[in-house]
Amino acid sequence: MADQFPFVQGGVVAAQGFKAAGEHLGIRKNRSKRDVALIVSDTLCSAACCYTRNLVQGAPIAVTRAHVANGHARAIICNSGNANTCNANGVEIAEGMSALVAQHTGVAAEDVIVASTGVIGQEMTLDPFINGMASLAAALRPDGGHDAAEAIMTTDTVAKEVAVTFTLGGKPCQMGGISKGSGMIHPNMATMLCFVTTDAAVSPACLQEALSDVVKDTFNMLSIDGDTSTNDMISVLANGAAGNPEITARGADFDTFKAALYQVCAKLCRMMAKDGEGATKLLTCTVTGAKDKATAKLAAKSVICSSLLKAAIFGSDANWGRVLCALGYSGAELDVSKIDVQFVSRVGIIPVCTAGSGIPFSEEAAKKVLSEDEIDVAVQLNSGSESAIAWGCDLTYDYVKINGDYRT
C-alpha cells in the first residue's frame, strides 16, 4: 500500500503543543542508557488506548485504565528496564510515578498515562523517579521526541519514530509516534509500547474508534515471537492545537484522520518487525484473493509466525513447503488447490507454487532474492478479492542469544 501522506520530522512531538524528554533516571544500571520518557501536552487531550489481552497485566495498565476512563489525558510517562508486573507494590509505584509527574509538570495525576517495560517480577522502587523527576521535567522540549524514543527501548537496536502531516478542515495537522519492541511481540492488542500524539481535534469516542479499527490492521498483524506480553499498550493523545473543527462523528474528516493513524502505525509496525529480537530481515506476508478479510488475516499471520519459515528465511532457503504448511494450519478455510506463492524482494520475484503444487525455479535466483533484507511472501488464494498484510522477521541465532540470557 502506497503511503498517502508526506512524512515529516519530529516523531512524537511533531504535532504542535507537545514536548518530550528522555533521560537516565537510574532504573537501569547503565548510565549511558536513557530509561524514562516523558511526553506532555500544553493542554488537556482526548485520549484513547488499547491494551494487551494477556490475563497477567502490569500494574501500569490498571492505573492507566483508571486515568483514561473519562476519555482525557495530558501526559505519558514510561520507564524501561523493569516491567512493574507481578510485584506486590506495583500499583503503588505506578501511582507514585503519576504523582511525581503532577508535582513537577502541573498536569493532574489522573491525567497521566503510565507505562513500564522490561523484566517481569523484579522488585521496583520509586527512588529513581523521586530523585530524577525534576530534571526530567526540566528537559521537556518541543524537539525531545528522539530522546523519548530512546528512553523506552529495551532490546531494540534502533529508536522507532515517525510523523506525518495531513489536512483537516483546511488546517494542516501533524501526527507522530514512537514505539518499542522487540521481543515478546504477538499483539492481541497490544504487545509493545506505542505512543502517538496529534494536534488534530477529535472527540475521545472518535479517537478510540479510529484507534481500535487501525490496531486490528496494524499492531494485531505484527508478530516477532508469538509471545503476547503483559504490559504493553498503544496510547494516542489529541490536543486540538491544529484548530480544525473537532471530529465528532464518522465522515470524510474521520476517514482522513484514520488513514493518517493507519500510516503512522503501519510504519512503526514495519520498523518494529525489522528490528525484532535478533532479526536480520523484515518478513512480510501479503495475502490477496481471499474470500473475506478474516481469512486473509489468519493466513498472513500464520505464515509470518512459522518458526520453520522464519529460520528458512534467515538461511535464504526458498523452502516454500513451509509456507503451504503454515497456511494449512492457520485455521483459515482455504482451497489448497488454488494457492499460488511467490517470494518477492527488491531484486526480483520467484514464483514457487502454482495451484497448490510446486513449480520449477532457479535455486540460484531464489537465493539472490532471499538474501535481501526485506522479503515478502506473496500468497494469492484465488478465491475472492480481500487482502491483508502481516509483519514479522526471521528467526536467528541472536534471538536465542538475546533471550537465553536477558535477565541476568
Place this chain on the structure above:
Amino acid sequence: MADQFPFVQGGVVAAQGFKAAGEHLGIRKNRSKRDVALIVSDTLCSAACCYTRNLVQGAPIAVTRAHVANGHARAIICNSGNANTCNANGVEIAEGMSALVAQHTGVAAEDVIVASTGVIGQEMTLDPFINGMASLAAALRPDGGHDAAEAIMTTDTVAKEVAVTFTLGGKPCQMGGISKGSGMIHPNMATMLCFVTTDAAVSPACLQEALSDVVKDTFNMLSIDGDTSTNDMISVLANGAAGNPEITARGADFDTFKAALYQVCAKLCRMMAKDGEGATKLLTCTVTGAKDKATAKLAAKSVICSSLLKAAIFGSDANWGRVLCALGYSGAELDVSKIDVQFVSRVGIIPVCTAGSGIPFSEEAAKKVLSEDEIDVAVQLNSGSESAIAWGCDLTYDYVKINGDYRT
C-alpha cells in the same frame, strides 16, 4: 506419573507376529542412511489412525485413510527424505508404494498403511521402491524394529522406540512403538509419525476409541516449534496373537489396554521432545490444581510453547515472568493471584512465584537446577484438582541452524 507396566525390548516388533525392516532404498543420497521402513503382521489386524489436522495433507494421508476405512490393515510402509506432499503425482506414488508392498509380501495393497516424511513439494519417483522393495521385504525380521526406527528418522539424532508388557484375560500381551520427530511438531493430531503394534486382540472400534483418547493426553500435548506438519499420523495395528478374549467394549480390559497405550505414547512423546530439533533439554510443564482438564491442558501447553521461555531454559535463566506471561495469554481462565510456580530438576526445586508474585530465591541455586537436561515447570493453580503435563524442549542456536538450511 509413575509407569504402570514393565518396559521390554523389541520396540515396534516386541509384539508376537510382527516383523520389521529398515533399509536404504535411495530416497536419500546418503547411502549409509536407512530411508524406508516396512512393518508387517503375520495376520490381518484391527487398525486405528489419527491424522494431522493441517488442511495441507500429504498424499500418503489420503491413501491411508482409504485403506483403513474398513478398520483393518496388515502392513506399514514409510519413507523418510521426501514428504510426498504438494506433488502432482503424490497419490500415484503412495498407491504405487502399497502395490509394491503387496507384490513382495503377499499383503493386500488395500491393507497397507503408507507414510512419508521429509521435505514438502519435492519431486518424487517410484524408482527406489521398484528397485529395492524385494530386498526390503527379504530383510523383514522379528528383531528388525531398530532398523525400522532408524529408517523413519529425519533430523532426529536418536531412534525412538519403546515397548511394554501387560496382561489381558490372563494372557501376557506386548505393545511397542517407534516414532520420529523432530521439528514441525505441534500436534493437532498428529504431527509426527508414530507406529504402534500390539498382539492384544481388540476390535477396530475399541482400538480407535483408545487411540483417540490417548492422543489427546500425549501427542496433542507435545510441541517442538508450533508448526503442525502436513504429513503425519499415528497408526496402531493389533493382530490378536496374544490370544486374549477380544476387547469389544469399555471395561477393565479396555482400561488396561488404554493404560498400556498411554504409557507407550507418553514415553515416545518424552523421547521426541528431548530430541526436538537443536534441543539440549527436555522441558515439561506440569499444571496442577486446575478447575478442569481443559484449563490444565491449555496452561501447560502454552508454557512449553513460549519461545521466550524456551530460550531462557537454554540459557539456564530462571526468568519465571515468562511463565506467568505464557499462562496469561494461554486462553485459559485463570486467577493469576493464586498461581505458584517452581522450577524442578533432578537436583532440586526452586520456588520462584507464590500467589502471582515473585519471591526471593538464590540465583546460584536456580542456575544449578536449570543446568540439568530435564526441566519441569511446576505450576499450581490452586483452583481445583485437575492436572495436565505437556512436553517440549529448549530453543537453541542449533534449531536455527538446522532449519536455516534444511532443504539445500
